[in-house]
Amino acid sequence: MGKVIVVTSGKGGVGKTTSTAALGAALAQNGEKVVVVDFDVGLRNLDLVMGAERRVVYDLVNVIQGEAKLTQALIRDKRVETLYLLPASQTRDKENLTPEGVEQVIASLKSAFDWVICDSPAGIERGATLAMRHADVAIVVTNPEVSSVRDSDRIIGLLDSKTLKAENGEAMEKHLLLTRYDASRAERGDMLKVDDVLEILSIPLLGIIPESTDVLRASNVGAPVTLADGRSAPAMAYFEAARRLKGEVLPVTIPGEKRGFFSKVFGRKAA
């Protein structure tokens, strides 16, 4: 049985889709069988970030409505054999996401994959609550910025009350993924530091993804950042986060904090 992960945040634009693609790819690049599922019905983007936008035929809503089989809707990645995408519908109404339908799809995916990674839409409405409902583990994506931290706190509250696990009286495993972190701005005192965010949200840290042009570059070409440039700082941070997700205990390094002479001269981040 695979593990179901929800990537969520409350606030939009913090990096849920980027992180879903990168973590999914990172796990698959290490041989795990992974499916990334887009729950953002009406505003799908995971297909675009994964570079599969032209290969979408059927989607999650088609499967739920019984118009297509799950195997017909799954898109296999062209670069990594064990990586699959289940796209969201772009045109259908999000009311078509039924709790029973989602439950069935998740159950089938769980039996076929090691990891089922659900990319939640922003907000706390139907799509977001359904994306988190069946999760075993939640990844809360947060930017070091007041509105993102506040929304993450709200989402943590929902994870602890509105999920199946919570309703069964079990504890939901939650991890913080701090994205768009700029160590030099934090050092200058103009950005919340890692410890500030950790203290406020008090959930364990999965990783710190540095602010980087590599992320935009990867999405421009339609590749998860771990595939576009595996040696870039954000890719390495995602690889480490993926290993932690598998249960490995790794010390968290703060990317870009110690900038050596060469990196300063050439303007690239050291980590």
Added chain:
Amino acid sequence: MNLFRLFSRPQSAPAARERLQVLLAHDRASTGDSDLVTKLRDEILRAISKHMQVDSEKVSVKLERGVQVSTLVVDVEIPFDAARKAA
């Protein structure tokens, strides 16, 4: 001049941290709060009506939040006869 401003500008992250801590203490406490106040109101009303007749419209329960402590304000208007009946 610009360089001077850069160095003389106070840090903003501590303010962010402090504001968040105060805000979230409130946010967390108020989740499911409307429920709590309604429940309190019902139970208080029930307890009082065992001993005297009161108009449910004349009972107000408010929760006022302060930084350090919150205050629960219960305001019950008791009609003159009801109080006499109970005595």
